Amino acid sequence: xxxxFGYGILVVTFVVALxxxxxAVFGYFNKSASLVESxxxxxxxxxxxxxxxxxxxxxxxxxxDFGVQFVYEVTSKxxxxxxxxxxxxxxxxxxxxxxxWLMSAFASLATLRKWDRDREFLPWVxxxxxxxxxxxxxxxxxxxxxxARLYQxxxxxxxxxxxxxxxxxxxxxxDGRGLNPLLRHPGMVIHPPMLYLGFVAYVVPxxxxxxxxxxxxxxxxxxxxxxxxxxxxxxFLSFGLVLGGRWAYDVLGWGGYWGWxxxxxAAFMPWLTGTAFLHSVMIQEKRGMLKQWNMILIILTYALVxxxxxxxxxxxxxxxxxxxxxxIGPSFFIFIGFTFVTSVGLLIYRWADLKAEAEMKSMLSRxxxxxxxxxxxxxxxxxxxxxVIFPLISELATGxxxxxxxPFYERANSPLFAAxxxxxxxxxxxAWGHSTVATLGRAIWKPGVFAVGITLLAYxxxxxxxxxxxxxxxxxxxILVTLYxxxxxxxxxxxxxxxxxxxxxxxxxxxxxxxxxGYFIHISMMLMAVGILGIExxxxxxxxxxxxxxxxxxxxxxxxxxxxxxxxxxxxxxxYTRAVVQVYKGDQLxxxxxxxxxxxxxxxxxxxxxxxxxTIADDVYVLLVDWEPASAIxxxxxxxxxxxxxxxxxxxxxxxxxxxxAAWPEEEREPSAVRAKQNAHQxxxxx
Amino acid sequence: xxxxxxxxxxxILLILILAALLAIPVAAQGTNPPTDDDVNAVAKQLYCPVxxxxxxxxxxxxxxxxxxxxxxLKLSQGESEAEIKQYFVxxxxxxxxxxxxREGLNWLAYIIPPLAILAGAxxxxxxxxxxxxxxxxxxxxxxxxxxxADEYVSRLEAEVKKQR
Numbered sequence: 001x002x003x004x005f006g007y008g009i010l011v012v013t014f015v016v017a018l019x020x021x022x023x024a025v026f027g028y029f030n031k032s033a034s035l036v037e038s039x040x041x042x043x044x045x046x047x048x049x050x051x052x053x054x055x056x057x058x059x060x061x062x063x064x065d066f067g068v069q070f071v072y073e074v075t076s077k078x079x080x081x082x083x084x085x086x087x088x089x090x091x092x093x094x095x096x097x098x099x100x101w102l103m104s105a106f107a108s109l110a111t112l113r114k115w116d117r118d119r120e121f122l123p124w125v126x127x128x129x130x131x132x133x134x135x136x137x138x139x140x141x142x143x144x145x146x147x148a149r150l151y152q153x154x155x156x157x158x159x160x161x162x163x164x165x166x167x168x169x170x171x172x173x174x175d176g177r178g179l180n181p182l183l184r185h186p187g188m189v190i191h192p193p194m195l196y197l198g199f200v201a202y203v204v205p206x207x208x209x210x211x212x213x214x215x216x217x218x219x220x221x222x223x224x225x226x227x228x229x230x231x232x233x234x235x236f237l238s239f240g241l242v243l244g245g246r247w248a249y250d251v252l253g254w255g256g257y258w259g260w261x262x263x264x265x266a267a268f269m270p271w272l273t274g275t276a277f278l279h280s281v282m283i284q285e286k287r288g289m290l291k292q293w294n295m296i297l298i299i300l301t302y303a304l305v306x307x308x309x310x311x312x313x314x315x316x317x318x319x320x321x322x323x324x325x326x327x328i329g330p331s332f333f334i335f336i337g338f339t340f341v342t343s344v345g346l347l348i349y350r351w352a353d354l355k356a357e358a359e360m361k362s363m364l365s366r367x368x369x370x371x372x373x374x375x376x377x378x379x380x381x382x383x384x385x386x387x388v389i390f391p392l393i394s395e396l397a398t399g400x401x402x403x404x405x406x407p408f409y410e411r412a413n414s415p416l417f418a419a420x421x422x423x424x425x426x427x428x429x430x431a432w433g434h435s436t437v438a439t440l441g442r443a444i445w446k447p448g449v450f451a452v453g454i455t456l457l458a459y460x461x462x463x464x465x466x467x468x469x470x471x472x473x474x475x476x477x478x479i480l481v482t483l484y485x486x487x488x489x490x491x492x493x494x495x496x497x498x499x500x501x502x503x504x505x506x507x508x509x510x511x512x513x514x515x516x517x518g519y520f521i522h523i524s525m526m527l528m529a530v531g532i533l534g535i536e537x538x539x540x541x542x543x544x545x546x547x548x549x550x551x552x553x554x555x556x557x558x559x560x561x562x563x564x565x566x567x568x569x570x571x572x573x574x575x576y577t578r579a580v581v582q583v584y585k586g587d588q589l590x591x592x593x594x595x596x597x598x599x600x601x602x603x604x605x606x607x608x609x610x611x612x613x614x615t616i617a618d619d620v621y622v623l624l625v626d627w628e629p630a631s632a633i634x635x636x637x638x639x640x641x642x643x644x645x646x647x648x649x650x651x652x653x654x655x656x657x658x659x660x661x662a663a664w665p666e667e668e669r670e671p672s673a674v675r676a677k678q679n680a681h682q683x684x685x686x687x
Numbered sequence: 688x689x690x691x692x693x694x695x696x697x698x699i700l701l702i703l704i705l706a707a708l709l710a711i712p713v714a715a716q717g718t719n720p721p722t723d724d725d726v727n728a729v730a731k732q733l734y735c736p737v738x739x740x741x742x743x744x745x746x747x748x749x750x751x752x753x754x755x756x757x758x759x760l761k762l763s764q765g766e767s768e769a770e771i772k773q774y775f776v777x778x779x780x781x782x783x784x785x786x787x788x789r790e791g792l793n794w795l796a797y798i799i800p801p802l803a804i805l806a807g808a809x810x811x812x813x814x815x816x817x818x819x820x821x822x823x824x825x826x827x828x829x830x831x832x833x834x835x836a837d838e839y840v841s842r843l844e845a846e847v848k849k850q851r
Contacts, residue, residue, distance in 0.1 A: 254745035261740045289818070317739070360818035368815065375811050379804040386803075390787070390796045398792055403734050405785035412800055543723035606747055626752075636723070638745075 003068050003147040006056030007162060010097075010141050013049040013104075016042050017134040024123035024130075039126045040111050046104040046133060054101050057094065057146050061087055067172035069160035070094055070146040076178035076602050078573040083179060086189045090179045092313060093146035095192065099309070100136040102193075103200040107133060110204045110229070118225060124211035125204075132203055132306075135335050143327040178573070178602035187247030191240055195267050198237025199305045202270060204229045205277075206302035206343075209295055213346040218291060218353045223281045227514075231663040234278060235656070237271050242652040253608035255541065255621050255640035257648065260409040262317045265384045266308035272384070273301040276377035283367045286432050288357030290371070292347070295354065297374075299343040306336050316392065364435040369427040376420045383412040410536075414467075421474040421529065424522050425481045447480035463538070471533040475526045482519045489516075509661065517662025524658050527651030534618075534644025541641075543625065547634035555641040557620055558584040562592075564627055564635055575599040579624045579635055583613055595624040595637065616650075618643040721762040729758050729768050736779035743783075 020042035027035030057070070061084045066072040074087040074094065089095040107129035115122050140146060148160040151168040158171050182188065205226035212222040244264065245257035258264060277297040283290045311317055314329030347354075360368055387404040394402045429443035454476040455469055463469065486505060489512075493504035509516040540555040552559045562580040569576065578596040582589055593611025600607070613620040619642040627635035730744035735751050743751055743758075754775075761771045775783045787793035 252745075253747065254742065259740065259742075356818060360815055363815060371811060371814075375807055378807055379800075382803045382807070383800045386796070386800050391782075393795075394787065394792060401780055401782040402787035402793060402796075403740070403782045403785060404787065404796060405734065405740075408786050408796070541724075541727075543727055545723070608747060 007147040009053040024126040028123040047108040076176040093144040121211035125207040128207035191243040195240030201233030235659040266311040270304040291354035425477040451476035520658030524655035531648025538643040
């Protein structure tokens with residue numbers, strides 16, 4: 001009954017969303033404020049409706065109603081309650097409903113803002129948000145119904161149906177299959193919601209962009225309204241990516257965090273255009289330039305958000321044939337095509353209205369360097385996009401399946417990332433409007449000299465690897481330039497306001513949150529880069545089989561295999577095998593690690609949980625690969641030493657802080673007045 | 688002299704035979720069973736033929752363990768890395784390699800990204816020039832504009848002076 005009720009609510013939501021779109025369009029063309037208001041209220045209604053649908057599904061999951069196919073596939077009696085709730089996004093149908101629910105929440109939040117100054121945008125924001133919402137709800141209604149029930153027909157077949165077929169009986173298995181063990185990790189519990197939050201949040205800036213194109217209000221108002229939305233979307237997406245990396249490191253048992261897997265890249269691509277957009281909108285705000293380009297970037301970001309969901313949900317990655325057989329794949333394809341062509345058509349229609357208000361005066365100006373940054377982000381996007389779709393093209397054209405793996409991406413992207421880091425070091429020192437080699441040189445030489453000094457120190461004490469040294473130089477340069485910017489700003493404030501240095505620093509950051517939050521983000525990115533350089537260039541590994549009391553050596557560490565134990569946890573349906581390994585450096589016992597293998601009876605799946613000793617210098621990461629129950633031969637361990645990897649996680653925490661600073665609300669200033677003032681001074685001092 | 692030369696030749700031959708005899712145990716050491724690290728070094732360069740996007744050295748399935756054993760066997764039989772990789776390609780297709788083989792249509796995988804990036808750079812350069820053009824055009828016209836403005840200003844100043 002609850003399942004039918006939930007499905008009914010989905011149908012009602014779909015109808016409400018379609019009504020909202022229709023009312024908004026008619027309201028706009030007939031200049032009927034009441035129709036637009038009706039559309040707005042309908043849009044607000046979608047959130048409580050989808051919340052009821054979601055709640056129905058959660059109750060079914062928690063109660064363990066295994067007669068519902070989705071519940072049967074992702075839960076089991078032995079799972080703890082919190083995992084039964086998070087199993088909501090542990091399968092296709094549920095995750096699509098989760099997407100829709102988040103989408104309606106964000107769209108509702110957007111429509112609750114004050115619309116006094118931007119009333120003309122409202123109907124088109126509603127149209128875009130609700131067309132997207134209606135599409136995802138339709139996927140649930142027509143193809144992936146999370147409320148579909150299992151029925152047994154008289155010929156003995158068991159299948160899921162939305163409505164009971166003739167001559168059939170409801171079928172309810174005694175227990176479910178249980179959630180994929182890999183998805184039971186806390187990182188995986190939070191990772192999908194973060195990614196989805198990032199995805200749906202990007203729909204809001206896109207909706208405003210389309211509203212601006214339709215209404216012809218092509219100034220930077222849409223950018224100013226959605227600035228914070230874009231930052232939060234970027235934060236969620238970034239954090240989703242980092243959490244995914246942490247999950248891979250903790251659960252997948254290969255000693256790494258990022259494998260250039262197409263699913264990872266699917267989430268990374270909108271992040272690339274989103275990051276380019278964050279930088280590029282600043283040029284429009286400050287200089288009234290790149291209006292067309294910003295539209296292209298937000299259209300691309302939206303398309304890649306949908307494309308990313310399509311890649312992971314349609315089965316196209318495993319094979320083009322799986323895609324053709326998948327129910328939702330072609331629908332996604334049509335939707336992406338429709339939204340992309342419509343958006344580009346609108347952009348072409350308004351192309352002439354989106355001309356720049358100022359000219360580019362110098363190749364070294366801040367805006368020119370930002371544009372170069374955009375080119376680099378787009379280049380990484382090209383590499384990633386092509387790497388993901390080439391296997392599909394190859395399979396379609398020749399029938400041959402090929403893999404595009406890490407060596408391809410790393411070779412192509414490493415120089416692009418290095419160039420981005422260099423820009424991160426130079427751009428903060430350049431001025432809006434005009435910069436020369438001389439002015440940049442004067443600003444950069446001090447941090448540059450220190451960066452060279454740090455690189456020489458790294459050469460003398462840590463590594464002679466040229467790529468690592470280039471990386472360390474760039475990291476040092478960016479961090480020093482950024483700290484120098486903080487110092488210069490605080491000193492200037494100290495002199496003019498008579499404040500203490502730290503008070504000046506705090507007020508400086510508080511009054512220019514986006515700029516200094518951005519600098520925090522730059523520093524955090526560099527800390528993450530140290531982690532990436534460490535694990536990519538200096539990772540050591542070995543594998544061996546040792547008897548109890550035997551030792552393994554790696555990179556100055558000695559590992560002593562002490563013991564192994566095996567037991568069943570019948571309540572959770574897991575068999576645990578846990579080894580005890582002591583880690584020594586010389587004669588000093590550092591720690592005792594417990595790498596283990598968890599075998600899940602329901603899904604007949606193994607999970608390899610590493611034992612890890614983490615320090616800021618490195619991680620000793622031990623995996624129990626194999627063992628003999630009779631302990632006749634011993635156990636096989638795979639050991640990694642991952643230098644500097646924790647800088648990646650520390651950097652990601654600082655990154656979070658930086659985005660919160662940058663996105664924190666501040667008083668809105670009149671754009672035209674601000675730009676007029678800036679244009680008057682643009683050729684003088686650096687911003 | 689000839690005798691001395693012949694003796695030297697015998698001595699060299701003797702040294703060579705001794706060296707060959709001494710080399711036998713060293714060669715025998717080279718046929719030691721491959722270690723897990725030797726196996727993983729090859730497996731790392733291959734993807735699991737069954738699981739999607741999982742490197743063979745870390746794939747936890749039983750099938751992959753058997754493939755790693757096969758690599759071990761082939762290494763112990765003296766096959767090179769390239770030969771082992773080719774064996775897997777012949778049996779399971781090119782998708783076991785981490786990159787498309789550089790042949791035929793696969794060249795597109797390597798050529799398109801740099802071409803697209805170069806095209807992007809050229810487009811950006813062109814955009815820079817276009818964005819600078821209004822300024823150049825304005826500066827080209829400026830003498831006339833400035834001249835008339837100057838004339839107007841000087842007339843205005845003259846008027847102001849007269850008023851005084």
